[in-house]
Amino acid sequence: REIHQKVGEAIEELYSGRLEEFYEVLAHHYSRSDNSKKAYYYLKLSGEKATRSYSNWEAFRFYKKAINLLKKLPDTEENKRRGIEVRLLIEGPMRALAHPEDSLQILEEGERLAKELGEQRSLAQLYGAIGCYYTVRGQTLVSTKYCQNAFSEAEKMQDIEIMAPLAFELCVGYNTRGEYLRTAELAPKVIALFEKTQRESEFSFPPFCIYSSLLAMCGAAMGYLGDFKAGKALCEKGLRFSTEIDDLYSVGWVE
Secondary structure (H helix, E strand, O other): OHHHHHHHHHHHHHOOOOHHHHHHHHHHHHHHOOOHHHHHHHHHHHHHHHHHOOOHHHHHHHHHHHHHHHHOOOOOHHHHHHHHHHHHHHHHHHHHOOOOOOHHHHHHHHHHHHHHHOOHHHHHHHHHHHHHHHHHOOOHHHHHHHHHHHHHHHHHHOOHHHHHHHHHHHHHHHHHHOOHHHHHHHHHHHHHHHHHHOOOOOOEEOOEEHHHHHHHHHHHHHHHOOOHHHHHHHHHHHHHHHHHOOOHHHHHHHO
8 A cells, every 4th residue: 555655656746747647547556555535536537538538438437436436435524525526527428328337326326415415506417417317218207307306496596507408408308208388488598598698608418519409409399389480590590609619519419
């Protein structure tokens, strides 16, 4: 343990300023020492680095290691907060991989921790993540239950950072079930909040830009409701925005 601790410290000192090349090595050495705090830190950074390069399986693996490490540590408030943090981070790669392995269990454990600590914001985000899990498995009624509860809380706070992904998830569920009126009622509220706060390009719901995706889903809903002119205008607006920010995933979604 002492050797691994000293090796970790030596790498940190030697490569100070460009540590991201060695996150995985540092995580390994600190996890073999008694310095679990640094082991968690570098496992998390390794996961973030892999996420940025779209190496989703690699990111999933690092985050799971971080979660398993935390399970071995004392059940302190600090470690519970870390447990919530890493579960929110793993959700992106998890979604891209169609929720492999024990994804639902990981998210439900995050839900439990958020409830214990009264972390309402994190709880809303985790509800959205669990909702997505059920959506892709065709259980849209279960998904909608999770997302509607979370959206109601986020709407009270007018917290667009949480409202946006939840609105996306809800509209996917509504359109999948043919409840186009509900999409036509919900999407414009969030679109208007995006435009009011001028934060249209800030949020994505891997891999889509939420703003342009909501425009597209609302446009599709209006088409199904028979208002083709309004539907076309919404889709064209979404396409223009996706093209302006050069978001190829969203261009394809809107098309």
